[in-house]
Amino acid sequence: MTHYKQALVFAAGLGTRLRPLTETIPKPLLAIDAHGTNCLGLVLEYLHAENFDRIIVNAFYLPDAIQHFVHTHYPNVIVSVETEPLETGGGFIHALPYINEAEPILVINGDTYLDDMSFNAALLTHFSTKTCDIMLGVAPKEKGIAFKGAGDYDFVTINGEHLSDKQFVNLPLNYRPNSISAPYTFIGSRITTAQYMRECAQLFGKHFSFKKCFDHAEASNRLYGCLYTTNWCDLSTVHTLEALRKYNEIQEVTTCYKT
Numbered sequence: 498m499t500h501y502k503q504a505l506v507f508a509a510g511l512g513t514r515l516r517p518l519t520e521t522i523p524k525p526l527l528a529i530d531a532h533g534t535n536c537l538g539l540v541l542e543y544l545h546a547e548n549f550d551r552i553i554v555n556a557f558y559l560p561d562a563i564q565h566f567v568h569t570h571y572p573n574v575i576v577s578v579e580t581e582p583l584e585t586g587g588g589f590i591h592a593l594p595y596i597n598e599a600e601p602i603l604v605i606n607g608d609t610y611l612d613d614m615s616f617n618a619a620l621l622t623h624f625s626t627k628t629c630d631i632m633l634g635v636a637p638k639e640k641g642i643a644f645k646g647a648g649d650y651d652f653v654t655i656n657g658e659h660l661s662d663k664q665f666v667n668l669p670l671n672y673r674p675n676s677i678s679a680p681y682t683f684i685g686s687r688i689t690t691a692q693y694m695r696e697c698a699q700l701f702g703k704h705f706s707f708k709k710c711f712d713h714a715e716a717s718n719r720l721y722g723c724l725y726t727t728n729w730c731d732l733s734t735v736h737t738l739e740a741l742r743k744y745n746e747i748q749e750v751t752t753c754y755k756t
Contacts, residue, residue, distance in 0.1 A: 501600040502549040502621065506540055508607035509557035509579055509588055514734045523559045525607035526566055527738060530745035536732055537563075537607040541571050543614035553577055553595045554607065555588045586705040590698045598691035601626070604707075606685030610642070610741055612727040617686050620723055623667040624688040629721040630714040631693070633670060634686035641682060642730035643740035648679035652722060670722040672715060681722070683711075684729045 512524030519527070525537035537554070544552050552571070556563040557579040567574050577592040589604065596602055601624050603617055616634060624632045638648040653669040673679045687707070697710045714720035730741045 501597060502547065502603070503551040503597055503600060504544050504549050504553070504603040504605060504617075505577075505589060505592055505596070506537065506544075506552070506554045506605050506607045507585055507588060508537055508563050509555045509582075510608065511558045511582075512608075515732075515738060518735065518738070519558075521559075523556075523562050524732060526562060527732065529610060529732070529738070529741050531742075534745075536610055537566065538570065539610070539614065540605055540607055541567070541574060543617070545571060547615075547618065549603075551575070551595070551597065553592050555579060555592055557582060557588075582704070584704050585707040586694065586697060586701065586710055587703055589694050589707070590703070593691060593695075596691050601688050601690050604687050604689060606731075608732040609685035610730040610732065611684065611686075611725070612729065613725075616723075616725045616727075620686060620688045623721075623723055626690060628667075628719070629669075630689065630717070630719040631710060632667075632688045632721045632723060633711070634684045634725050635670070635681040635722045636684045636725040636727075636729050637680060638682045640726065640728050642728055642744050643737045644682065644731065646682065647673070647677065648681060649673065649683045650681045650722060651679045652681070652724075667721055667723060669718055670715065670720050672712065681724070682731075684725055685731070686725075 508525040510524055512519035515524055526535045528535055553575045554567055555577045560578045564576050567576050575595050579591055583591055620632055620634055635650050638644055650670040650672055651674055653671055701709050711720055732738055
């Protein structure tokens with residue numbers, strides 16, 4: 498287990514499927530309850546409470562809004578501003594000057610809601626460069642609030658045997674092994690290293706998504722996963738935003754910041 502805790506939070510996306518709401522507000526800052534709570538604030542609040550040594554947020558779309566929110570509530574958090582769209586992998590490389598390359602790093606999507614944010618600590622606990630290049634947080638797709646997708650991954654079984662959910666910790670992943678669907682979905686949290694991401698940048702260039710890194714690691718049997726079993730939400734469309742707001746009407750969300 499690493500003793501140095503660092504995190505990169507992605508907050509650079511355009512949020513096109515949430516327009517017109519995102520014409521003036523970046524997706525990670527959209528209110529997900531009646532109190533003005535937003536996903537980026539929940540992520541930063543968790544990282545702050547867990548005493549992460551270094552926290553970085555990347556920004557591209559409406560960067561002034563991201564910078565204002567971060568600097569107002571979390572002045573010690575670093576904002577890595579991009580001047581062109583680099584996608585998630587390129588955004589990581591752009592933030593390298595702020596990253597301690599000697600230690601693994603937690604990378605989180607700033608627009609994803611998790612009931613239990615402490616799951617991210619489990620990822621750090623189980624990650625090992627001896628076995629994997631990237632470790633993903635995945636969850637049963639039926640746990641996704643308003644999620645209707647096909648799913649992303651399944652765990653590699655041992656000797657062809659199906660394992661119980663409680664055993665799905667620190668095991669290799671396959672992307673849609675039947676080419677159609679999968680029982681588990683990536684929930685926006687992952688652990689990797691700067692060294693591996695540099696290798697990916699050499700392969701994929703300046704602009705590339707993390708998914709290419711996932712596929713590259715999987716091809717070498719070095720893509721692993723940890724199972725998250727509580728409710729989650731990918732804030733991707735107006736429908737999912739409305740569903741999450743409705744969910745939070747009965748689910749109290751605790752926050753220490755005010756928008």
